[in-house]
Amino acid sequence: MNHDMSGMDGMDGHMDHDNPLPLKDSNGFNELAVSPLLEKNTAGDVDYTLTAQKGNQLLLEGQTTETYGYNGDFLGPVLKLRQGETVRIKTVNALDEDTTFHWHGLDVPGDVDGGPHNPLKPGEERIIEFNVTQEAATLWFHPHPHGKTSEQVYKGLAGLLYIEDEHSDSLNLPSDYGINDFPVLLQDRAFTKTGELNYEAAYNSDGTLGDRLLVNGTLDPKLSVPQGKVRLRLVNGSNARNYTVALSSGDSFQQIATDGGLLNEPVAMDTLKLTPAERAEIIIDFDGLQDVENLSLVDDQGTILLPFAVNDGQTSSEIPAKLNSFEVTGEERNLPVTKRLELFGMMDMVTINGKKFDMNRIDMTQKVGETEVWELTNKPDPMGGMIHPFHIHGTQFKVISVNGKEPDDNLKGWKDTVALEPGDRVKIAISFKNKGVYMYHCHILEHEDNGMMGQIEVN
Ligand code: C2O
Ligand code: CU
Ligand code: CU
DSSP: OOOOTTSGGGHHHHHHSOOOOOOOOOSOOEEOOOOOBOOOOSSSSOSEEEEEEEEEEEEETTEEEEEEEESSSSBOOBEEEETTOEEEEEEEEOSSSOBOOEEETOOOOTTTSOOTTSOBOTTOEEEEEEEOOSOSEEEEEEOOOTTTHHHHHHHTOOEEEEEEOHHHHHTTOOOOBTTTEEEEEEEEEOOOTTSOOOHHHHOOTTOOOOSEEEETTEESEEEEEEESEEEEEEEEOOSSOOEEEEETTOOOEEEEEETTEEEEEEEEESOEEEOTTOEEEEEEETTSOSOGGGOEEEETTOOEEEEEEEEEEEOOOOOOSOOOOOOOOHHHHHSOEEEEEEEEOSTTOOEETTBOOOTTOOOEEEOTTOOEEEEEEEOOOTTOOOOEEEEETTSOBEEEEETTBOOOGGGSSOBSEEEEOTTOEEEEEEOOSSOEEEEEEESSHHHHHTTOEEEEEEO
16 A cells, blocks of 8 residues: 555545555565664763754665754664763754754753753754653653654654663663664654655644654664563654554563553553554563564554564573552542643644643643642544644653543553543643643644643743
């Protein structure tokens, strides 16, 4: 199936965002790129430097594509931090347009968060400093300039941010980067005939979709894995596409972490849905599976996302039965709802509580350190409505209930993005450790840029 993304053809697909990627027609596979770890500066007054820059990347056979990247042509390095450390990062804008550096999922003060209030002009740089206070998790960073987030992410600005801590060290989980612990950044893109990423041509106000899948920036990827247990850190970095991942054999795998940290125990899953910005760490045991020769990560329509090739390596990690001590307390459960947010609309008619984003309007306030319960609803649209992945900056929250019921086991962990199907009602317990103005928004990036975003001031 070939989607003409600029024509009416794609319209029905845009509505539900579950239209399958076309099956790949390529003959060859490319070894999955594994982004370099960002090296710590050994001299100077900052620990790390991150530069948003323009690049040229060989993505398609024989064609270069004009791209954006951090410290390179396309995408970014992985920034590995430890709980308890203080980090100084020099952020540099080498683009021809404003950008920001947003740390998605990180507990940081509002002026470090990199929302639309903190633009860097072309040629500008800024040193930011923050303490890493939260537990081990897989987070990510991307730009957030006013009205331009979707286009800049589309062109390639995105990177992963890992946090490690003493507890995660003690668990003996697979953690040899690029050996038995892999980033898996899923993004779909549409290329023009000349091999370019033309955002305007691909644009859809309900979320720009592509007909080619890039994993860590690799088209038609294949991942070589050792025998034994392998950890994949799945990140949905797409503007709008949802993925429901499964193993082609139908075997189950273990989910061990959510957006913001480890689950209490591994959760066996047959399929796992990730909406834009959501993350999940999963463990696949390549010793326990049959037919590993033909094994792939697929989406629920059968499209191959990532084929595996098992190599001669051996990995001997064990997955402990107890991973964390996450809990929604009785007190949190009994708190009254103090904030209600209603997500509504499609295309550029998207709103939160009937309003569109206004940078000069603070929509809500909350006291620093105080836990409140918010109720999120996705008001069905006469036309059916669609899934909105709802994200809040500057903190991680707990899902108390979904439509009045206990959330699924794999939602019982820290989250910063939660998917709401049309008609869904989700209660969350949330507190902020830091002060500042933070965004909350739908993470379909075109919805965000179209104003499905609000601001909370934490004081
Ligand atoms: Cu991924 Cu407003 O962020
Ligand atoms: Cu964010
Ligand atoms: Cu949305």
